[in-house]
Amino acid sequence: MDSMTYIAIFSIITAGITMAIGAIGPALGEGRAVAAALSSLAQQPDASATITRTLFVGLAMIESTAIYCFVVSMILLFANPFWNDAIARTTG
Amino acid sequence: MRLSPDDIIYWQLGFWKLNGTIVSTWILMLVLVLSALLITRRLAMGLQRSRWQNLLEIIVSTILQQIEDVGLKQPRQYLAFLGSLFLFVAIASIATIIPSYEPPTGSLSTTAALALCVFVAVPLFGIRAHGLRGYLRAYAQPTPIMLPFNIISEFSRTLALAIRLFGNMMSGSMIIAILLVVTPFIFPIVMTLLGLLTGMVQAYIFFILATVYIAAATHTHS
Numbered sequence: 001m002d003s004m005t006y007i008a009i010f011s012i013i014t015a016g017i018t019m020a021i022g023a024i025g026p027a028l029g030e031g032r033a034v035a036a037a038l039s040s041l042a043q044q045p046d047a048s049a050t051i052t053r054t055l056f057v058g059l060a061m062i063e064s065t066a067i068y069c070f071v072v073s074m075i076l077l078f079a080n081p082f083w084n085d086a087i088a089r090t091t092g
Numbered sequence: 093m094r095l096s097p098d099d100i101i102y103w104q105l106g107f108w109k110l111n112g113t114i115v116s117t118w119i120l121m122l123v124l125v126l127s128a129l130l131i132t133r134r135l136a137m138g139l140q141r142s143r144w145q146n147l148l149e150i151i152v153s154t155i156l157q158q159i160e161d162v163g164l165k166q167p168r169q170y171l172a173f174l175g176s177l178f179l180f181v182a183i184a185s186i187a188t189i190i191p192s193y194e195p196p197t198g199s200l201s202t203t204a205a206l207a208l209c210v211f212v213a214v215p216l217f218g219i220r221a222h223g224l225r226g227y228l229r230a231y232a233q234p235t236p237i238m239l240p241f242n243i244i245s246e247f248s249r250t251l252a253l254a255i256r257l258f259g260n261m262m263s264g265s266m267i268i269a270i271l272l273v274v275t276p277f278i279f280p281i282v283m284t285l286l287g288l289l290t291g292m293v294q295a296y297i298f299f300i301l302a303t304v305y306i307a308a309a310t311h312t313h314s
Contacts, residue, residue, distance in 0.1 A: 060260075060290075060297045064252070067259035074266065078095050 004086045011080050015073035022069025029062045096262060097194035098201060113199040120183055120196065151179070155299075162303045163311070170306060173213055177206065178299035185261065185291025188284065195291070198261035200254065207254035210302045211246070218309030227309065253301060260294045 037055040041048055075081075100112030131144045141149075155175045159167035184197045196202045218227040231242045264287035271280045 056293050057297055057300060060256075060293050064256040064259070067263060068255060070263050071255060071259040074095065074262070 004083075004090065007080070007082050007086055011076045011083065015076040018069050018073040018076070022066055022073075026062050026066040030059055033058055033062060095266075096199040096201075096258075097196065098199050100194070112194055113196045113202055116184075116194060117196040117202060120180065120187065124179060124183060151175075158300070159303055162300065163307045164303065170217070170303070173209075174299055174303055174306075177209070177302055178295055181206070181257065181295035181298050182292060185295060186288065188264075188287060188291065194265060195261050197257055198265050200258045203254040203258040203261075206257070206298070207250045210253060210305060211250040213302075214246075214305045214309045217306050221310035230309070249301075249305070253298065257294055257298055260290055264290060 033055065037051055041051055044051070097112035097116065101109050102112070102115055103110040127144075128148070131142075131148050134142070135145060136142070152171070152175065155178060156167045156171060159170055159174060164170055181197055184195045187193055188195055197206075215227065218230070221227075222230070232239050233242075264283075268280050268283050268287070271283055
């Protein structure tokens with residue numbers, strides 16, 4: 001197998017692993033955050049506006065770690081710099 | 093598959109390219125500026141005001157209230173910068189309901205530019221509040237050992253700001269593009285709805301984070 005095949009194999013495998021591991025952590029974190037927000041909503045329904053706003057901001061902050069992993073895996077799949085380099089070497 | 097609207101090129105003259113990001117940014121700017129001009133041309137002081145003036149007043153007073161909630165005492169002097177950041181990002185994601193429109197915030201160039209605006213504005217507001225020496229001294233707080241970490245955090249949060257917005261917007265259009273291949277009938281619409289929600293939340297977060305950074309820079313440390 002030549003180097004381009006290796007680059008393709010490892011890019012795809014790494015993209016999958018990145019997405020898989022990168023989804024576990026934020027999923028657990030978001031679950032804990034929503035559980036805590038729900039119990040505090042049940043305790044203090046008057047503060048629902050503040051709690052919901054803070055929850056949304058916190059969720060988006062937590063989610064952004066998953067988004068970073070998604071960006072990395074998308075770069076590996078569709079805009080892989082090593083792949084482009086290998087193509088440039090073989091053609092030119 | 094396209095990663096960003098940077099790859100749609102409408103017109104090219106040598107090095108200069110007019111890509112989808114620039115065109116949709118210009119259209120958004122035009123829409124925002126023209127509508128603001130048209131609405132504020134006839135402002136009513138009494139109770140008889142047009143519905144558009146009501147809309148603008150709601151938006152402006154909500155933004156002012158949010159800025160004040162974060163802890164900036166005089167929200168009016170930050171309204172122009174923070175409000176336009178929020179409005180641009182929010183309108184850019186709301187306009188995805190228009191067919192064949194790609195949000196300019198789905199390109200890393202736009203989000204990096206917005207994050208750089210925050211990166212430049214935070215020291216400017218800080219210097220205006222404390223003077224140059226006072227602002228620079230805040231980097232050595234609480235001890236001078238923290239100096240490199242404070243400087244690193246200044247850069248890393250700018251990077252995180254840019255990547256967060258870009259990733260969310262890009263993932264929205266990417267998921268819709270993938271779903272159009274797999275289930276082209278109803279699911280893309282549902283995901284578009286979800287994209288509208290995340291777009292608004294991201295606009296709010298971008299705005300709140302910029303506000304928090306400015307509040308941290310202008311905060312009076314005793």
